Amino acid sequence: MGAKNLGRADEPAGGGSAVGAGVSGLLPTSSAAAAAKLGLRLLWRQRWLLLATVTLLLLGTAAMLLVPPLLGAVVDAVIAGEPFTRVLWLGVAIAGAGVTAAALEGIGGVLLVRCLQHALAALREDVFDAALNLPLRRVEAAGDADVISRVTNDVEAVTEAIAGVIPLCARAVFTIVLTLVGMAALDPWLALAALVAVPIQIASTRAFMRRSRPLYARLRREEAERGRAFVEAVAGAETVRAYGTAEEHLTAIARASDTAVRTHRETGKARNIFIGGLNGAEFVGLAAVLAVGFVRATAAGLSVGAVTAGALYFHRLFNPIGDLLGSMDDLQRALAGLQRLTGVVIAGAEARADTFAGAGSSEIADGAVEVLGVSFRYGAQTRRAALQGVDLSIPAGATVALIGTSGSGKSTLARLIAGFDEPAAGGVRIGGVPAHVARSGGRPAALLVAQETHLFAGTVGDNVRIAAPGASDRELAAALAEVGFDLAAVPGGLDGTLPPAVSHREAQQLALARVLLADPPVVVLDEAGSQAGSDAALATAMRRVSAGRTAVVIAHHLDQVRGADRVVVLEQGCVIEQGEPGELLERPDGAFARLWRMAQWAEE
Numbered sequence: 200m201g202a203k204n205l206g207r208a209d210e211p212a213g214g215g216s217a218v219g220a221g222v223s224g225l226l227p228t229s230s231a232a233a234a235a236k237l238g239l240r241l242l243w244r245q246r247w248l249l250l251a252t253v254t255l256l257l258l259g260t261a262a263m264l265l266v267p268p269l270l271g272a273v274v275d276a277v278i279a280g281e282p283f284t285r286v287l288w289l290g291v292a293i294a295g296a297g298v299t300a301a302a303l304e305g306i307g308g309v310l311l312v313r314c315l316q317h318a319l320a321a322l323r324e325d326v327f328d329a330a331l332n333l334p335l336r337r338v339e340a341a342g343d344a345d346v347i348s349r350v351t352n353d354v355e356a357v358t359e360a361i362a363g364v365i366p367l368c369a370r371a372v373f374t375i376v377l378t379l380v381g382m383a384a385l386d387p388w389l390a391l392a393a394l395v396a397v398p399i400q401i402a403s404t405r406a407f408m409r410r411s412r413p414l415y416a417r418l419r420r421e422e423a424e425r426g427r428a429f430v431e432a433v434a435g436a437e438t439v440r441a442y443g444t445a446e447e448h449l450t451a452i453a454r455a456s457d458t459a460v461r462t463h464r465e466t467g468k469a470r471n472i473f474i475g476g477l478n479g480a481e482f483v484g485l486a487a488v489l490a491v492g493f494v495r496a497t498a499a500g501l502s503v504g505a506v507t508a509g510a511l512y513f514h515r516l517f518n519p520i521g522d523l524l525g526s527m528d529d530l531q532r533a534l535a536g537l538q539r540l541t542g543v544v545i546a547g548a549e550a551r552a553d554t555f556a557g558a559g560s561s562e563i564a565d566g567a568v569e570v571l572g573v574s575f576r577y578g579a580q581t582r583r584a585a586l587q588g589v590d591l592s593i594p595a596g597a598t599v600a601l602i603g604t605s606g607s608g609k610s611t612l613a614r615l616i617a618g619f620d621e622p623a624a625g626g627v628r629i630g631g632v633p634a635h636v637a638r639s640g641g642r643p644a645a646l647l648v649a650q651e652t653h654l655f656a657g658t659v660g661d662n663v664r665i666a667a668p669g670a671s672d673r674e675l676a677a678a679l680a681e682v683g684f685d686l687a688a689v690p691g692g693l694d695g696t697l698p699p700a701v702s703h704r705e706a707q708q709l710a711l712a713r714v715l716l717a718d719p720p721v722v723v724l725d726e727a728g729s730q731a732g733s734d735a736a737l738a739t740a741m742r743r744v745s746a747g748r749t750a751v752v753i754a755h756h757l758d759q760v761r762g763a764d765r766v767v768v769l770e771q772g773c774v775i776e777q778g779e780p781g782e783l784l785e786r787p788d789g790a791f792a793r794l795w796r797m798a799q800w801a802e803e
């Protein structure tokens with residue numbers, strides 16, 4: 200969904216609960232108002248169902264409110280010594296009101312849960328969609344754990360709180376309002392006496408809200424930090440073990456955990472104080488109703504039955520008020536989660552808007568790649584730029600081999616050409632369009648094949664069909680054959696499930712088959728060929744994928760350089776040499792000739 204009018208993702212949250220963007224690089228958190236707006240917008244999508252639900256709940260509550268005056272009438276009938284049949288009929292009326300109220304509230308409750316489930320499903324989809332729209336660098340800077348904790352923990356927290364709390368609150372609000380109306384109809388003085396409890400309730404609630412809102416926001420942040428510390432340690436388990444840094448990681452996790460537990464305790468304390476305040480308010484209120492009832496019964500002739508009904512009404516308020524105010528706790532938690540989710544939704548929409556703003560038409564003219572004065576740095580704190588002042592021109596259909604020592608900037612340049620990142624200075628264009636928005640036939644103009652190929656749980660067919668959802672089985676099989684994937688070896692062929700341990704070669708072949716099916720004008724092969732020197736099948740597959748399109752290959756083997764139209768040598772983020780391979784080899788002191796000699800020596 201669009202996030203226009205929801206405000207900026209990193210604007211301060213209402214009531215001082217802001218967790219602005221950039222806290223430890225985490226994703227932004229929206230203001231409370233923006234989160235509430237998003238919640239209402241989600242509910243508005245099913246306004247008619249909501250209207251029917253509210254009507255049923257209101258009628259159910261009204262039916263239930265008939266019970267206290269009917270009980271009061273029973274008291275009066277007994278005191279006046281009226282016939283038993285009257286008392287019996289009053290009993291039947293009480294039972295009827297109870298059954299009607301239960302039926303209406305039951306149906307209303309089911310409808311309300313359905314409404315909320317629809318809204319939550321839409322929220323989950325919006326957050327997921329927005330997370331996919333975030334620039335890769337932003338997600339990397341926040342860390343996987345932050346994104347995962349939002350689309351799982353926060354969605355879960357919001358779901359749990361809202362699914363349980365909103366129906367409770369809706370019933371509570373209806374009951375409170377209608378009960379007060381019932382009391383006023385009975386005797387306005389009784390209703391006024393009941394209001395004595397209100398200032399105490401308001402003061403307790405305000406104090407709790409002031410205290411708990413920042414606490415919950417802090418808690419969710421600290422839980423995300425704890426998740427991050429944990430995921431980092433688990434993801435890097437090999438390195439942790441190799442360098443014996445388990446203690447440090449355990450200490451970091453324990454510290455993050457301690458911090459979260461301390462905040463948990465603080466929220467518990469705030470809740471206890473709050474509940475104490477509510478109990479006090481109820482005590483004062485009931486005492487006031489009984490005292491005023493006594494005065495009205497003795498001085499103004501109010502019947503004992505009416506005073507009984509008034510006291511019962513007030514007693515009936517205890518539960519809904521307790522439910523409502525007690526739910527503030529869950530609502531706070533849900534709001535903190537919703538603010539984090541809204542932050543992602545807004546950031547996703549902003550990223551989408553920024554990406555296409557001013558890009559004009561994103562359709563490329565051809566597959567020519569222009570890199571002009573490009574500089575790039577990973578994060579502001581990084582000492583050295585990964586690329587500086589890089590110029591490169593690749594005609595459409597040409598194959599360029601990038602070579603250089605480790606850390607010279609090859610992968611960074613590859614990511615910029617594939618549109619994953621935007622340069623800090625200069626520009627990367629494909630067919631005249633900035634690479635990060637460049638499209639060909641509405642699809643990304645460049646595709647990158649990296650060493651890590653993401654394979655989804657599912658069939659071989661599913662895994663390649665993602666590149667061309669409309670492709671026939673025959674086309675899928677042809678693409679796989681083209682890159683040398685042995686489909687006959689998979690039981691079930693295209694419908695066969697991918698084995699859990701797919702070899703590196705098979706994974707690369709699937710990635711290359713995806714490129715053939717997507718058919719982009721530009722392909723970037725980063726690390727795809729790191730084993731191609733020792734794997735002739737993979738080298739052939741790469742050549743086939745590069746044929747007929749502009750190809751940027753990070754070369755690890757002489758074979759890859761031999762097939763290239765042009766070689767670009769990078770050193771410390773700068774292009775130090777470029778030209779045709781044969782021409783560069785003729786410069787005995789050139790960087791390429793030196794690397795070539797070293798590679799030949801290594802391959803011998």
Ligand SMILES: Nc1ncnc2c1ncn2[C@@H]1O[C@H](COP(=O)(O)OP(=O)(O)OP(=O)(O)O)[C@@H](O)[C@H]1O
Pocket residue numbers: 577581584585603604605606607608609610611612
């Ligand atoms: N995610 C990152 N965060 C911070 N610095 C990075 C990151 N990725 C790369 N760098 C740094 O940027 C510079 C260029 O790295 P890059 O990966 O582009 O080099 P490369 O030539 O591809 O190296 P290799 O052949 O080892 O993959 C290096 O100094 C590297 O340490």
